[in-house]
Amino acid sequence: SMNRPKIVANPDVMLGKPIIDGTRITVEYILEELAQGQSMDALVQSHPTLSQEGIQVALEYAARVLRSEVVYPIETG
Numbered sequence: 001s002m003n004r005p006k007i008v009a010n011p012d013v014m015l016g017k018p019i020i021d022g023t024r025i026t027v028e029y030i031l032e033e034l035a036q037g038q039s040m041d042a043l044v045q046s047h048p049t050l051s052q053e054g055i056q057v058a059l060e061y062a063a064r065v066l067r068s069e070v071v072y073p074i075e076t077g
Helices: 027-035 040-046 052-068
Strands: none
Touching: 027 040, 027 052, 040 052
């Protein structure tokens, strides 16, 4: 839709990290919260500026970035 949230990066907001437009919520934060088992509903409830669609846009953005990057294996543990 026309009003679909956008991902933007502004050097003056959150150190220029990609955020959901109109919020101070970074894509990174959303991924970390979901990875820790937080539900989309819980995230939306605890952040009035965040919508389910905003979370989906953030996930799509992250997937697109990973597709375009060369990702090296990382040591775990």
